[in-house]
Amino acid sequence: xxxxxxxxxxxxxxxxxxxAIKASQLGGSVILFEKDAIGGTCLNRGCIPTKTxxxxxxxxxxxxxxxxxxxxxxxxxxxxxxxxVVANKNEVVKKLTTGVAGLLDSNRVKVIKGTxxxxxxxxxxxxxxxxxxxxxxxxxxxxxxxxxxxGIKSQxxxxxxxxxxxxxxxKSLVIIGGGVIGCEFATAFAAFGSAVTLVEFTDQLVKPxxxxxxxxxxxxxxxQGIKTVLNTAVASIERNEAGMLVVxxxxxxxxTAEKVLVATGRCADLECLGELHGAxxxxxxxxxxxxxxxxxxxxxxxxxxxxxxxxxxxxASKMGETAxxxxxxxxxxxxxxxxxxxxxxxxxxxxxxxxEEAAKKEYDISIGTFSLYANGRALASGxxxxxxxxxxxxxxxEILGVxxxxxxxxxxxxxxxxxxxxxxxxxxxxxxxxxxxxYCEAFMEACADALGKCxxxxxx
Amino acid sequence: MAVEVFMPKAGMDMQEGTIIAWLKxxxxxxxxxxxxxxIETDKVTMEVExxxxxxxxxxxxxxxxxxxxxxxIGYVGKPGEVVPDQPQTAGGAITAxxxxxxESVKTPIAAITDEINGVKxxxxxxxxxxxxxxxxxxxxxxGPAGEIKGRDVExxxxxxxxxxxxxxxKGLDLSTVTGSGHQNKVMKSDVLAKIAxxxxxxxxxxxxxxxxxxxxxxxxxxxxxxxHSEIPCVTQNTKVDMTSLLAFRTQVNENxxxxxxxxxxxxxxxxxxxxxxxxxxxxxxxxxxxxHQDVNIGIAVALDEGLIVPVVKNADQKSLEEIxxxxxxxxxxxxxGGLMVDDYQGSTISISNLGMFGVHSxxxxxxxxxxxxxxxxxxxxxxxxVDNQVENRKKMMISLTYDHRLVNGDVAAKFSxxxxxxxxxxxxxxx
Numbered sequence: 001x002x003x004x005x006x007x008x009x010x011x012x013x014x015x016x017x018x019x020a021i022k023a024s025q026l027g028g029s030v031i032l033f034e035k036d037a038i039g040g041t042c043l044n045r046g047c048i049p050t051k052t053x054x055x056x057x058x059x060x061x062x063x064x065x066x067x068x069x070x071x072x073x074x075x076x077x078x079x080x081x082x083x084x085v086v087a088n089k090n091e092v093v094k095k096l097t098t099g100v101a102g103l104l105d106s107n108r109v110k111v112i113k114g115t116x117x118x119x120x121x122x123x124x125x126x127x128x129x130x131x132x133x134x135x136x137x138x139x140x141x142x143x144x145x146x147x148x149x150x151g152i153k154s155q156x157x158x159x160x161x162x163x164x165x166x167x168x169x170x171k172s173l174v175i176i177g178g179g180v181i182g183c184e185f186a187t188a189f190a191a192f193g194s195a196v197t198l199v200e201f202t203d204q205l206v207k208p209x210x211x212x213x214x215x216x217x218x219x220x221x222x223x224q225g226i227k228t229v230l231n232t233a234v235a236s237i238e239r240n241e242a243g244m245l246v247v248x249x250x251x252x253x254x255x256t257a258e259k260v261l262v263a264t265g266r267c268a269d270l271e272c273l274g275e276l277h278g279a280x281x282x283x284x285x286x287x288x289x290x291x292x293x294x295x296x297x298x299x300x301x302x303x304x305x306x307x308x309x310x311x312x313x314x315x316a317s318k319m320g321e322t323a324x325x326x327x328x329x330x331x332x333x334x335x336x337x338x339x340x341x342x343x344x345x346x347x348x349x350x351x352x353x354x355x356e357e358a359a360k361k362e363y364d365i366s367i368g369t370f371s372l373y374a375n376g377r378a379l380a381s382g383x384x385x386x387x388x389x390x391x392x393x394x395x396x397x398e399i400l401g402v403x404x405x406x407x408x409x410x411x412x413x414x415x416x417x418x419x420x421x422x423x424x425x426x427x428x429x430x431x432x433x434x435x436x437x438x439y440c441e442a443f444m445e446a447c448a449d450a451l452g453k454c455x456x457x458x459x460x
Numbered sequence: 461m462a463v464e465v466f467m468p469k470a471g472m473d474m475q476e477g478t479i480i481a482w483l484k485x486x487x488x489x490x491x492x493x494x495x496x497x498x499i500e501t502d503k504v505t506m507e508v509e510x511x512x513x514x515x516x517x518x519x520x521x522x523x524x525x526x527x528x529x530x531x532x533i534g535y536v537g538k539p540g541e542v543v544p545d546q547p548q549t550a551g552g553a554i555t556a557x558x559x560x561x562x563e564s565v566k567t568p569i570a571a572i573t574d575e576i577n578g579v580k581x582x583x584x585x586x587x588x589x590x591x592x593x594x595x596x597x598x599x600x601x602x603g604p605a606g607e608i609k610g611r612d613v614e615x616x617x618x619x620x621x622x623x624x625x626x627x628x629x630k631g632l633d634l635s636t637v638t639g640s641g642h643q644n645k646v647m648k649s650d651v652l653a654k655i656a657x658x659x660x661x662x663x664x665x666x667x668x669x670x671x672x673x674x675x676x677x678x679x680x681x682x683x684x685x686x687x688h689s690e691i692p693c694v695t696q697n698t699k700v701d702m703t704s705l706l707a708f709r710t711q712v713n714e715n716x717x718x719x720x721x722x723x724x725x726x727x728x729x730x731x732x733x734x735x736x737x738x739x740x741x742x743x744x745x746x747x748x749x750x751x752h753q754d755v756n757i758g759i760a761v762a763l764d765e766g767l768i769v770p771v772v773k774n775a776d777q778k779s780l781e782e783i784x785x786x787x788x789x790x791x792x793x794x795x796x797g798g799l800m801v802d803d804y805q806g807s808t809i810s811i812s813n814l815g816m817f818g819v820h821s822x823x824x825x826x827x828x829x830x831x832x833x834x835x836x837x838x839x840x841x842x843x844x845x846v847d848n849q850v851e852n853r854k855k856m857m858i859s860l861t862y863d864h865r866l867v868n869g870d871v872a873a874k875f876s877x878x879x880x881x882x883x884x885x886x887x888x889x890x891x
Contacts, residue, residue: 396625398648423620423648 005031007327008124008133009109010116010272013040015304015316016139017100022324023137024107031133032109033116033126035271039097040141041305042313045161048096050184052089053164054344056080057191061224061346069382080192083167117274122299125274135299135327138273138287139320142266142305147176151237156245157260160185169193170259174247176234177263178205180343183221185261187345190226197227197255199234199247206343209403210356212389213349216405220347220385229255268306276300284308291333293323301327315339338421342410347386350413353401353420356391363393363400368426368450372406374457375445376437383407390416390426390446397425397451408439415443426450462537463512465496469529474501476528480583483507483603484516490536495609497533498584505584507610512536520547580607589613618645626651632658676766687828692864695823695835698876700883702839702854708886723813724784726836729882729889730811731755731775731783733875740875741808742866743829749866750829758807758827759787761794768794769827771807780890811836821857831866834879835859856883 007023009016012034020032037044063078104111116126118138124131144159146152158166160181169192175182178200190196198205198221204214205221205228221228233250237260240246247255268286270277281288281296286308293301301323304316315336322334340352359365372378372386386406392399402416419429426447434444448454467477477499484490484497495507496516510516517535521527535543581589581596585608589596594616601608619627619634623646627634630651637654639646673681705725713719734741734755741752755776758769770790775783793799810827813836824835837857844853858879862872882888 396622396629398622423622425622425625427625428621 005029005110005131005133007031007135007137007324008116008131009033009137009139010118010124011040011139011141011304011306012038012100012104012111013139013141013304013316014042014313015141015320016040016137017104017320018317019137019139019303019320019324019327020109021103021107022321023328024109026324026328028324028328030107030109031112031131032104033112033114033124033272035113035115037097038101038104038111039093040139041143041266042316043096043100044093045164047313048093049089049164050160050181050188051344052092053085053188053192054184054346056085056088057188058346060191065382080169082169082192085192086165086167089164115271117272118276118300120275120279122297135301137293137320137323137327138295138300138302138306139304139316140269140272140306142311143269144262145265145267146262147234147264149176149234149237151239152262154237154239154245154260156239156243156258157237157262159262163259163261166259170257171195172257173197173259173261174199174245174255174257175261175263176247177265178202178207178228178230179263179265180206180341182261182263183217183343183345185263186221186226187224190224191346194259195225195227195257197229197257199229199232199249199255201231201233203231205230206349209341209343209349209351212387213343213351213403213405216347216385216387217343217345217349220345224346266305266311268308270306292326292331293319293334294326309334310336310339312339312341335421338417340410340413340417342413344410347383347405347407348409349403349405350409351401351403352413352417353399354391355401355403359391359393359400363398364395365400366392366394366450366452368392368446368448368454370442370445370449370454370457372439372442375439375442377439377441378406380437381407388412388442388446390443390450392426392447392450397427398423399426399429399447402443402446404443406439406442412440412443415440462517462535462541462543463514464532465508465511465534465536467499467527467529467531467533468506468508474529476526477501479521479523479525479527479533480505481523482519483582484510486516486519487539488516490514490516494604495582495611496536498582505587507582507584510536515539517541517543580605582607582609584610585613589616618643620645620647622648623651630655674765676763676768680766683828684825687825691826691828693823693826693861694864694869694872695859695861696869696872696876697821698858698860698873698880700856700858700880701844702856702883705883705886706839706854718781718784720780720784721787722815722839723811723836724780724787725886725889726813726879726883727757727759727772727775727787727811728778728780728783730809730834730879731757731772731778732889733878733882734809735776737875737878739871740832740862740867742831743808744831744863744866752808754806754808756806756808758804758810758830759790760810760812760827761791763795768799768804769807769810770794770799770804773806809834815839815856821859824859824861826861826863831863832872832875833861835861 006028007030009020009032012032016032020030023030060078063075066073112126114127116124119125144161172195173189174197175186176199178198182198183205186196186198205217234247235250236248238246244256244258245260247260273280287295287302287306289295289302289307293303295302303319303323305311319334322332325332338352340350343349368390370388373384378384388404390399391401399420404412429444430448430451434441445454445456449457480498480500482497483495490496490510492510492513494510496510497508499506499508514536517537519534521533527533532547594613596608599608599612599616602612603609617634618639626648632651632654634646637646637650640650641647709720709725743750754774757772757775759772760767760769772783772786790803793803807830809830810833812824812833814822815836815838819837821837822835824833826833837859839854839856842853842855843850858876860872860876
């Protein structure tokens with residue numbers, strides 16, 4: 001038995017590895033268990049790989065639009081060599097995971113490759129060995145959730161994990177689930193040449209991002225040749241004699257495709273709970289935690305996708321830092337109010353803070369919007385689909401929520417998130433000189449609009 | 461061109477300021493906005509900043525001088541520029557200008573700043589730091605001699621822009637708030653918690669809503685405050701037996717279409733007393749007491765947005781019916797906003813009737829320039845021994861407030877008794 005660790009972290013994703021480094025920075029001796037690859041879903045099967053794909057989709061879009069910008073180019077139908085695409089993706093992933101491994105190493109975090117599980121006596125078992133630590137941080141992450149649909153295990157029905165290793169572009173692809181994962185894969189594979197159909201259960205894509213964002217996305221998604229079927233559940237999937245998958249919807253219509261991607265959310269990977277299954281308090285399918293990331297078992301913390309608070313890599317990292325501080329004797333709380341949501345489609349979309357509906361319930365609000373049609377950089381770039389919408393408290397100008405669509409919305413949202421967490425109000429944003437021409441000016445203008453003093457909008 | 465340095469007017473009521481210490485000697489280079497000297501008013505200590513970049517050309521007053529506001533106290537300009545020999549004042553005499561030796565003019569900054577833990581600090585900065593519990597050794601000095609200035613201390617009270625806005629709105633002193641942000645930066649939640657704490661601890665009452673003062677409310681408020689603070693007032697309560705008057709009134713009203721109110725009888729009774737006794741119909745002039753001839757009785761009328769006191773002119777020459785009609789008309793005009801200036805000016809005495817509200821007694825505020833106001837209270841049942849029999853009598857208090865500069869207690873009491881006697885013998889009111 002190996003003793004003497006202050007903190008044991010199970011899971012090496014963006015929650016777990018950050019927790020391990022933080023605990024080490026605070027002077028703790030740290031051990032980290034990872035059953036797959038360091039970097040977790042985010043680096044290996046999620047955020048990063050999909051962004052390499054979306055970037056390629058963006059190149060393709062630009063190549064297709066090249067002639068309209070005066071570029072003489074002789075590519076009528078740009079395509080991809082999927083083997084190279086996957087190799088490129090793997091190279092990116094490898095660079096990042098190697099980097100993280102290096103960081104763990106430099107922080108003297110002991111990394112054990114293997115599946116770790118908790119035992120009844122509060123220890124950790126991995127590959128027959130037993131490990132002991134004063135505190136344990138569970139960062140088991142999540143895995144694609146498979147709905148209970150007949151035929152969901154058919155050959156050719158993929159998850160985000162398996163689709164990323166596909167070395168040929170499917171001629172047709174049905175994506176079940178019009179959330180962030182579904183929309184990003186749709187963007188990539190539509191550009192790669194697949195005929196993509198998004199099947200969504202609710203009345204709009206990326207429902208949590210709100211109607212305004214969807215209004216723009218509906219148009220841009222359609223322009224990319226992606227078909228959208230809303231208000232529709234999938235009743236069954238069958239593989240026919242020709243080897244094609246026939247997706248039958250709840251209204252008895254059928255869609256035939258070469259591949260089906262199931263993107264109906266992610267559920268907690270609870271494998272690391274081991275013998276504490278049933279003993280630890282749960283909240284739905286997730287491990288229940290308080291604001292300090294403590295579970296019902298003293299000394300055991302749980303962070304990231306596994307606790308279901310907010311399934312985002314950056315949220316997991318924040319939770320990881322806090323859990324590490326608390327594992328090392330602190331009493332910090334995680335504040336997830338200003339965690340931004342980003343959608344990497346073409347264009348991107350991002351939100352932070354309250355929706356208009358939620359803000360209205362608590363505050364007397366004012367709304368400012370600025371369309372990218374009035375933004376110089378967007379016009380010069382031929383990227384005018386999008387807007388920035390700012391919801392403020394009328395009284396003090398507090399920025400309550402920001403929603404945006406645009407070519408670099410996921411970058412632009414950072415300014416809003418920073419302002420909100422540092423309590424910079426619309427008054428200060430409107431007074432801050434923003435470089436021209438930038439997309440970010442739209443945020444400043446929207447803030448000014450919310451205050452009724454936008455220079456670049458017609459007088460109301 | 462040389463630019464004047466003024467003694468600033470740092471508040472509406474600031475008349476003069478004291479120069480605590482010059483921070484620059486004559487000939488020394490100054491940057492625009494840099495602290496030039498420190499002054500003190502009766503309320504604050506503050507820095508006077510250089511109005512321009514240049515050298516300090518002259519100082520007309522030295523440390524300790526008391527100088528009227530907006531007086532030129534020095535000049536900043538190019539070296540060698542000619543400036544007046546004498547300071548220019550914007551009116552007002554200059555008092556106590558202590559003489560200073562040539563040496564003191566060249567006093568280095570280090571000598572006029574305090575050293576705290578080896579850190580040089582201006583007095584103003586020191587005072588601010590003490591008020592905000594800021595450790596001066598942690599403050600980054602920006603003074604030219606390495607001293608900590610007021611602006612350096614102010615910078616140390618870290619607060620988010622939102623916290624600042626809320627605190628300003630709620631009038632909360634941020635130096636009393638412990639911040640929860642990075643390095644104790646004061647955040648919104650800290651400000652809200654402090655406000656909530658003050659509300660629960662009763663230091664600040666919870667505000668439900670605010671309504672702006674109407675023009676009338678402002679005027680009434682100012683007049684009330686003036687009267688209340690200026691007049692040495694006394695309120696005397698005299699009890700009146702109204703039993704007979706009530707019976708008399710019932711009798712008189714029996715066949716009348718326009719019923720007479722108790723108030724009408726009271727106004728008439730007061731008018732009748734005043735017809736013969738004008739000792740209380742006085743006002744205070746600049747150097748004299750003004751005795752009034754006319755019995756002009758102001759009747760206080762409550763309105764939603766304030767209070768107005770229309771006047772029944774020459775009430776002593778009016779019949780009870782005429783008084784009743786006049787009061788009714790004035791009251792209606794007051795409530796509809798139809799009073800003319802003449803309707804509410806020229807009163808020589810006033811009546812305020814709270815009888816309908818169950819008021820036992822009160823202390824009405826004199827309606828200046830009147831000397832007396834008569835407060836009418838509720839009629840209450842009271843058991844009294846009359847001819848060895850217990851009887852139910854209807855009693856009412858007259859609460860009379862007078863300006864003791866104009867009226868003495870005996871005069872006021874005699875007047876109250878005359879009114880009482882008349883009300884207790886109602887037939888006499890009419891005779």
